[in-house]
Amino acid sequence: DVKVTQSSRYLVKRTGEKVFLECVQDMDHENMFWYRQDPGLGLRLIYFSYDVKMKEKGDIPEGYSVSREKKERFSLILESASTNQTSMYLCASPPGWLGVMNTEAFFGQGTRLTVV
Amino acid sequence: AQTVTQSQPEMSVQEAETVTLSCTYDTSENNYYLFWYKQPPSRQMILVIRQEAYKQQNATENRFSVNFQKAAKSFSLKISDSQLGDTAMYFCAFMDQGSGNTGKLIFGQGTTLQVKP
Numbered sequence: 132d133v134k135v136t137q138s139s140r141y142l143v144k145r146t147g148e149k150v151f152l153e154c155v156q157d158m159d160h161e162n163m164f165w166y167r168q169d170p171g172l173g174l175r176l177i178y179f180s181y182d183v184k185m186k187e188k189g190d191i192p193e194g195y196s197v198s199r200e201k202k203e204r205f206s207l208i209l210e211s212a213s214t215n216q217t218s219m220y221l222c223a224s225p226p227g228w229l230g231v232m233n234t235e236a237f238f239g240q241g242t243r244l245t246v247v
Numbered sequence: 248a249q250t251v252t253q254s255q256p257e258m259s260v261q262e263a264e265t266v267t268l269s270c271t272y273d274t275s276e277n278n279y280y281l282f283w284y285k286q287p288p289s290r291q292m293i294l295v296i297r298q299e300a301y302k303q304q305n306a307t308e309n310r311f312s313v314n315f316q317k318a319a320k321s322f323s324l325k326i327s328d329s330q331l332g333d334t335a336m337y338f339c340a341f342m343d344q345g346s347g348n349t350g351k352l353i354f355g356q357g358t359t360l361q362v363k364p
Contacts, residue, residue, distance in 0.1 A: 162350050171256065173338060174354040181349055189351075221292065225350025236350060238292035 134158070135224050137239035144246050150209040152242050154222030163205035167191065168219040168241070177220075180205055212246045219243050249274040251341050253355035260329045261363050267314075268324045268358050270339030278344035281315065281322045282352070287335040295337070298322065300344075329362045336360070 138153035156163060162181050166174040176189030180199040194216060198206040209216055220243075225236040251272045260266035272281070283295040298306045298315050305313050310330075314323045326333055339355040 164351070166354075171356055173251075173253075173356040174352075176351065176353075179349060179351065219290075223292075223352075225352075235294045235297070236292075236352060241290040 135222055135237045135239040137220075137222050137242050139242050140240060142242060142244045144209075144212050144244065146213060146246055148209075148212045148246075150212045150244065150246075152207040152209075152220055152222075152244070154205045154207070154239055155203050156205075156222075156224040156237070157203065158224060158237065159202065160224045161202070162225050163199065164223040164225070164236075165189075165195075165197065165205070165207045166221045166223060168221055174221060177207065212244075214246050217244060217246045249276070249341055249343065249353050251339055251353050251355040253339055253358050255358045256356070257359045257361070259361040259363055260326075262329055262331060264329055265325060265327045266329055266360065268326075268337055268339075268360065270322045270324070270355055272320050272322065272339070272341050272355075274320070274341065274343070276343050276345065280342045280344060281313075282340040282342070283311070283313070283324045284338045284340060284354075285333075285335045286338065286357075287332075292338075296324065326360075331362050331364060334360060334362045 135156045144150050164179040165177045168174045175191050178197040180186045196208045219241050221241045222239040223236045279300045281298045285293045285295045296308045296311050310327045312325045336357045336359050338357050340352045
């Protein structure tokens with residue numbers, strides 16, 4: 132089975148802390164994504180990476196950064212956590228090559244982050 | 248910019264009945280993919296069904312089928328013979344085929360479906 136694994140299911144952090152959310156995939160995919168999920172807003176793209184050390188901003192990158200030092204690992208960093216970053220964070224890894232039958236994205240189980 | 252809209256925040260259906268979830272999208276592209284993803288209480292996102300825009304035939308996967316209306320930019324999901332295990336949040340998603348090398352998905356707001364016994 133393909134696997135996307137997020138390091139924590141639940142996290143509670145204090146305002147101002149530096150927070151790392153880790154995601155690991157075992158599919159040898161080039162692309163990895165971080166989404167934020169909020170009620171009534173669906174999933175919004177924060178950052179994505181299409182290769183090691185390569186990254187691109189998504190729709191809501193403010194307050195976040197990312198790191199991709201190895202192909203299988205993609206980290207989301209909250210430089211100084213704030214209460215408005217309390218949310219569910221989902222990591223996803225779609226296939227790098229897009230064929231008709233290879234369009235499925237695989238998701239981690241999400242990290243529910245609470246900033247107090 | 249592409250957008251995806253799900254106008255039904257919550258729906259409920261009796262077990263064994265049929266329910267339809269609505270989704271509309273906006274794009275100026277001609278080649279793209281549309282998806283329905285399911286997120287049960289376990290939070291694991293699961294692909295339910297996908298549709299290639301160039302295909303006129305509506306996709307079906309067992310009890311799940313779509314009604315794809317390209318001109319109207321509508322993509323609804325029909326669940327037949329609803330089961331308790333179908334209780335979940337359902338997301339409609341769009342992917343531009345031109346951005347296929349990255350696999351970037353644009354999601355709707357989600358519809359929470361409850362199947363009642």
